[in-house]
Amino acid sequence: xxxxxxxxxxxxxxxxxxxxxxxxxxxxxxxxxxxxxxxxxxxxxxxxxxxxxxxxxxxxxxxxxxxxxxxxxxxxxxxxxxxxxxxxxxxxxxxxxxxxxxxxxxxxxxxxxxxxxxxxxxxxxxxxxxxxxxxxxxxxxxxxxxxxxxxxxxxxxxxxxxxxxxxxxxxxxxxxxxxxxxxxxxxxxxxxxxxxxxxxxxxxxxxxxxxxxxxxxxxxxxxxxxxxxxxxxxxxxxxxxxxxxxxxxxxxxxxxxxxxxxxxxxxxxxxxxxxxxxxxxxxxxxxxxxxxxxxxxxxxxxxxxxxxxxxxxxxxxxxxxxxxxxxxxxxxxxxxxxxxxxxxxxxxxxxxxxxxxxxxxxxxxxxxxxxxxxxxxxxxxxxxxxxxxxxxxxxxxxxxxxxxxxxxxxxxxxxxxxxxxxxxxxxxxxxxxxxxxxxxxxxxxxxxxxxxxxxxxxxxxxxxxxxxxxxxxxxxxxxxxxxxxxxxxxxxxxxxxxxxxxxxxxxxxxxxxxxxxxxxxxxxxxxxxxxxxxxxxxxxxxxxxxxxxxxxxxxxxxxxxxxxxxxxxxxxxxxxxxxxxxxxxxxxxxxxxxxxxxx
Amino acid sequence: xxxxxxxxxxxxxxxxxxxxxxxxxxxxxxxxxxxxxxxxxxxxxxxxxxxxxxxxxxxxxxxxxxxxxxxxxxxxxxxxxxxxxxxxxxxxxxxxxxxxxxxxxxxxxxxxxxxxxxxxxxxxxxxxxxxxxxxxxxxxxxxxxxxxxxxxxxxxxxxxxxxxxxxxxxxxxxxxxxxxxxxxxxxxxxxxxxxxxxxxxxxxxxxxxxxxxxxxxxxxxxxxxxxxxxxxxxxxxxxxxxxxxxxxxxxxxxxxxxxxxxxxxxxxxxxxxxxxxxxxxxxxxxxxxxxxxxxxxxxxxxxxxxxxxxxxxxxxxxxxxxxxxxxxxxxxxxxxxxxxxxxxxxxxxxxxxxxxxxxxxxxxxxxxxxxxxxxxx
Numbered sequence: 001x002x003x004x005x006x007x008x009x010x011x012x013x014x015x016x017x018x019x020x021x022x023x024x025x026x027x028x029x030x031x032x033x034x035x036x037x038x039x040x041x042x043x044x045x046x047x048x049x050x051x052x053x054x055x056x057x058x059x060x061x062x063x064x065x066x067x068x069x070x071x072x073x074x075x076x077x078x079x080x081x082x083x084x085x086x087x088x089x090x091x092x093x094x095x096x097x098x099x100x101x102x103x104x105x106x107x108x109x110x111x112x113x114x115x116x117x118x119x120x121x122x123x124x125x126x127x128x129x130x131x132x133x134x135x136x137x138x139x140x141x142x143x144x145x146x147x148x149x150x151x152x153x154x155x156x157x158x159x160x161x162x163x164x165x166x167x168x169x170x171x172x173x174x175x176x177x178x179x180x181x182x183x184x185x186x187x188x189x190x191x192x193x194x195x196x197x198x199x200x201x202x203x204x205x206x207x208x209x210x211x212x213x214x215x216x217x218x219x220x221x222x223x224x225x226x227x228x229x230x231x232x233x234x235x236x237x238x239x240x241x242x243x244x245x246x247x248x249x250x251x252x253x254x255x256x257x258x259x260x261x262x263x264x265x266x267x268x269x270x271x272x273x274x275x276x277x278x279x280x281x282x283x284x285x286x287x288x289x290x291x292x293x294x295x296x297x298x299x300x301x302x303x304x305x306x307x308x309x310x311x312x313x314x315x316x317x318x319x320x321x322x323x324x325x326x327x328x329x330x331x332x333x334x335x336x337x338x339x340x341x342x343x344x345x346x347x348x349x350x351x352x353x354x355x356x357x358x359x360x361x362x363x364x365x366x367x368x369x370x371x372x373x374x375x376x377x378x379x380x381x382x383x384x385x386x387x388x389x390x391x392x393x394x395x396x397x398x399x400x401x402x403x404x405x406x407x408x409x410x411x412x413x414x415x416x417x418x419x420x421x422x423x424x425x426x427x428x429x430x431x432x433x434x435x436x437x438x439x440x441x442x443x444x445x446x447x448x449x450x451x452x453x454x455x456x457x458x459x460x461x462x463x464x465x466x467x468x469x470x471x472x473x474x475x476x477x478x479x480x481x482x483x484x485x486x487x488x489x490x491x492x493x494x495x496x497x498x499x500x501x502x503x504x505x506x507x508x509x510x511x512x513x514x515x516x517x518x519x520x521x522x523x524x525x526x527x528x529x530x531x532x533x534x535x536x537x538x539x540x541x542x543x544x545x546x547x548x549x550x551x552x553x554x555x556x557x558x559x560x561x562x563x564x565x566x567x568x569x570x571x572x573x574x575x576x577x578x579x580x581x582x583x584x585x586x587x588x589x590x591x592x593x594x595x596x597x598x599x
Numbered sequence: 600x601x602x603x604x605x606x607x608x609x610x611x612x613x614x615x616x617x618x619x620x621x622x623x624x625x626x627x628x629x630x631x632x633x634x635x636x637x638x639x640x641x642x643x644x645x646x647x648x649x650x651x652x653x654x655x656x657x658x659x660x661x662x663x664x665x666x667x668x669x670x671x672x673x674x675x676x677x678x679x680x681x682x683x684x685x686x687x688x689x690x691x692x693x694x695x696x697x698x699x700x701x702x703x704x705x706x707x708x709x710x711x712x713x714x715x716x717x718x719x720x721x722x723x724x725x726x727x728x729x730x731x732x733x734x735x736x737x738x739x740x741x742x743x744x745x746x747x748x749x750x751x752x753x754x755x756x757x758x759x760x761x762x763x764x765x766x767x768x769x770x771x772x773x774x775x776x777x778x779x780x781x782x783x784x785x786x787x788x789x790x791x792x793x794x795x796x797x798x799x800x801x802x803x804x805x806x807x808x809x810x811x812x813x814x815x816x817x818x819x820x821x822x823x824x825x826x827x828x829x830x831x832x833x834x835x836x837x838x839x840x841x842x843x844x845x846x847x848x849x850x851x852x853x854x855x856x857x858x859x860x861x862x863x864x865x866x867x868x869x870x871x872x873x874x875x876x877x878x879x880x881x882x883x884x885x886x887x888x889x890x891x892x893x894x895x896x897x898x899x900x901x902x903x904x905x906x907x908x909x910x911x912x913x914x915x916x917x918x919x920x921x922x923x924x925x926x927x928x929x930x931x932x933x934x935x936x937x938x939x940x941x942x943x944x945x946x947x948x949x950x951x952x953x954x955x956x957x958x959x960x961x962x963x964x965x966x967x968x969x970x971x972x973x974x975x976x
Binding site: 558 | 616618631667794795796797818819821822825842843859860865867871872873874875880882905911914915918919922944948950963965966967968969970971972973974976
């Protein structure tokens, strides 16, 4: 019987996770040297550019040990961003151990710690791996010291390697086999399999990635998703090589995929339990959570003519992204569009970039918002995630905004800077702990709205990359919320309106006005840009008009050339949005989106 | 028949234009069509005279002739005499006959030929009275020869003399502009054209600017210079009748150029010349050989033509009309729904005024004529 190991590689960014994965794939002989494309697992452009994994890819590596035993080493890739914490937790739940990769020159960093905690939480076997030992700056003793003191692991257990040169890769394979426990093979029990990923194949429908925890699954059997109760007949099951390789049966301990004519990935919930319709498991596997969007923004086509194309693009995009939700929205300034919900700001950016790159859409996104609650006169509670639906202020009894509990882990020396950042973002109820010497864990209660924009970026910047950040939604807290309108020549641009805390309104309005001033080209007339709460102007700026817009000479009666120039300029104008007789370029909406809280 | 979208309702006679596509040297800012090829002049001359004989009679009657270039004064005076004789024969009595001159070419012989041919207006390409500026512009003449040319012309008693000046030159400022204007005013010419330097794609100046080697005034400074010119010339009694053109009196305006802005028909002769018959716009090929071949076989040497949609007629009417003091009839502007708001706005911002049923640009409005046209179309 083939032995199984289920594991994941976790590392701080740029510590060599993708390179090691490539090396293991090569080692298993799944691909010839000639066909090798670096970082095979990160196959989306955005992933390669940003060096992060968004959708996880799994691969089963066949391996024959020197003693003749056959192994199936299942490498489960995990996404690496706070927006996808839940997806990460499900991927880890499918593992029995992790390779904790540490750069021999950089040593232990923020995400190394965060990954360690996550692995400990799932009770996984941790194999520390010191990578890049070929670097001139490699300091193996220093890293060993950190492994002992910062991570609390046995430094003698650390495997040395250079994923780049291939040195030590055999030792890693040996450590996987020897140290990571094989799964329990409880094949006689009813089927329960953990869904940890799903992606869309245009020819076959949804491909569900799962780990069988108990029981067995055969082709043609009827399965049931325990959360939503839907039943499907399995068309194909198999293992992930670099391509899908069909199999007759997957049994307890196996990691694989199934195809069952499932139309969209939204029909599958990450973390759901698959069981057999005929002989269901008694209860689902633990840890399931329904993922709810926390950030909302509207998407509009730049040209209103492109609305049908956007409808189509979103439908197709949604096939592969269950976390995105959307519904129709409309704006006076931008026309027909969609209100969308995202897991976080990175998720929002990914959706935006993929719609633009892969689906060739030119879109405008409005200012992201969280979901606020208002109790209006008469006691009715209204939930609002779109400033267009902000209740009549005179009818608001009180308002509430969602709060999170942050979990920030930093080296001690950044304490002051991080405290200041949290207080600036309306953090309260702080407490501290020292999980390992030299490091502080900071917990704050903070409004979600304060972290969705750029908190993570700011944290990384004030901690020089050493800060790790995670959060959980806790509750709604009372908060004095206002609707901030942005007026262009006295006319409110609905797509630029935001909901903010009253204390933040003026700063924010000023920042937006200044950004718009940079982005809106000067025009024939003076443009007044104002920020207003109700009828009170809280910020204003002007864009002075240009003074010269005329060709000096129409020579020798060549009127055609001049007219064509005017026609061309007029066409360019049509690509901008007209608001209050002002042409606003798409870049202005984008710039406002990027306006952060502090500027 | 009066074509639609005309800016004036009187039935003007057509204009005749002759393009002389030769220069003795190319100026680094110029993107008009000209070549330095004296050997091709005889063939050109034969062809353009033949073109006139073949096609002019049908397009008349004419009351203006404009010989432009290139540099018309760069060809042999004898050749010019022949050109003027052939084309002038199609003009009615009292016609305006204009020719563009380079100051370096002006001498008694040339002026005699022009006087003899009945030329009424001379347009002299002075550009500047500053030797440093002239050198940078790559002109063949200096300030001294410009003054000498003006004096000679004045002695020769032409009905009208106009000077061409360029403002917004590299390294220019209000002060240097004022000096040039003062010099120009001292000759009390009937007409002045003051063009703001435009850096056209493909010219040596364009490349220099790209390399950062051309210190041009900012947009604000250009606008200041424009207003300064309008101010100084206005005080000296000139009428600012078009964006870049000033005349001592209404009668001294360029009758021919007004036809372009008023969308009155004109016929263009010579390579690259443009024509307008009130409905369609035509243009001749720029290729001298092809031009000659067409004429030799009795064809019009057209490169192409276009028929205007009503929307294009409106755009032309408004964009050209707003370049002139007369402006545009409000009835045409208000054709478009919502235009009344724009008209109010233009007036409120001081860019235009309503006068006798027409919307007319102010001095700042001249500077924004293209923008105004886009707004109203």
